[in-house]
Amino acid sequence: MKIAIGSDHAGYDYKEMIKKFLKEKGHEAHDFGTHSDQPVDYPPFIRAAALAVQRRVCERGIVLGGSGNGEAMVANRLSGIRCALCWNRETALLARGHNDANMISIGARMISPETAIEIVDVWLNTPFDGGRHIARIRQIDEPVSATATPGPKQKAKKQAPGPRSGLVGKKPETKGGAGKYDLLIAFRYIKYMEGKDSIEFQVDPGLKVPTVIHIPSAKRWEREIPEWARNRRDEILGRIKEKTIHIKPEFKEY
Numbered sequence: 001m002k003i004a005i006g007s008d009h010a011g012y013d014y015k016e017m018i019k020k021f022l023k024e025k026g027h028e029a030h031d032f033g034t035h036s037d038q039p040v041d042y043p044p045f046i047r048a049a050a051l052a053v054q055r056r057v058c059e060r061g062i063v064l065g066g067s068g069n070g071e072a073m074v075a076n077r078l079s080g081i082r083c084a085l086c087w088n089r090e091t092a093l094l095a096r097g098h099n100d101a102n103m104i105s106i107g108a109r110m111i112s113p114e115t116a117i118e119i120v121d122v123w124l125n126t127p128f129d130g131g132r133h134i135a136r137i138r139q140i141d142e143p144v145s146a147t148a149t150p151g152p153k154q155k156a157k158k159q160a161p162g163p164r165s166g167l168v169g170k171k172p173e174t175k176g177g178a179g180k181y182d183l184l185i186a187f188r189y190i191k192y193m194e195g196k197d198s199i200e201f202q203v204d205p206g207l208k209v210p211t212v213i214h215i216p217s218a219k220r221w222e223r224e225i226p227e228w229a230r231n232r233r234d235e236i237l238g239r240i241k242e243k244t245i246h247i248k249p250e251f252k253e254y
Helices: 009-024 043-054 069-075 089-097 113-125 133-141 218-224 233-243
Strands: 002-007 028-031 060-065 083-085 103-107 166-169 182-185 189-194 197-204 211-215 249-253
Touching: 002 009, 002 043, 009 028, 009 060, 009 113, 043 060, 043 069, 043 103, 060 069, 069 083, 069 103, 083 089, 089 113, 103 113, 133 197, 182 233, 189 233, 233 249
Parallel strands: 002 028, 002 060, 060 103, 083 103, 211 249
Antiparallel strands: 166 182, 182 189, 189 197, 197 211
């Protein structure tokens, strides 16, 4: 796995230690600095590492500082980044299992070297739980307007397509099996649309091939998918498979 890593002077020693650990485990660390323990401002180094994850040059990222707070804040400014501040094994487990964190932040002055290594190891090897967490991840990744009204009923505007995003398929006109449809392929999800009706599926992007598309099992589909699409699982998934062949999808049921 290609992993971006960046720190300020306070996190430098831990960064070098973690780089060695990653190499021992067969991973490839891309170091975005800093390259000494001389005092520096952390945002440029952290932003560079986060950009590498956002642009999919690296699959995941690790950032370090004195407390890890500022580093997490910088990384999370970037769309598509979910950087979790971790300080023990449990926070690392939840960061991956519940939040699908593609980055973590570690405070080198807050924890021991052994704990830092344990956090990285757990985070690397814990899968995303999927299920009920998928909808919440989508809400995290939704863009929010500065004029948005706070509250659970607020709907975000459609996310602008990223480097690998775009609409494919046909202009939606009618519902049902004979209708036409659109497919929006975004960084973290795929949205199937028929007119005003739509279904979203979470995607695990990255440099790994194939790309994983999470879909409800047949039983969950019958319980959770809107009524207009409830009896059309094979048809809709067939359309998605046809239009996503270029990203070599792997459909994973949950």
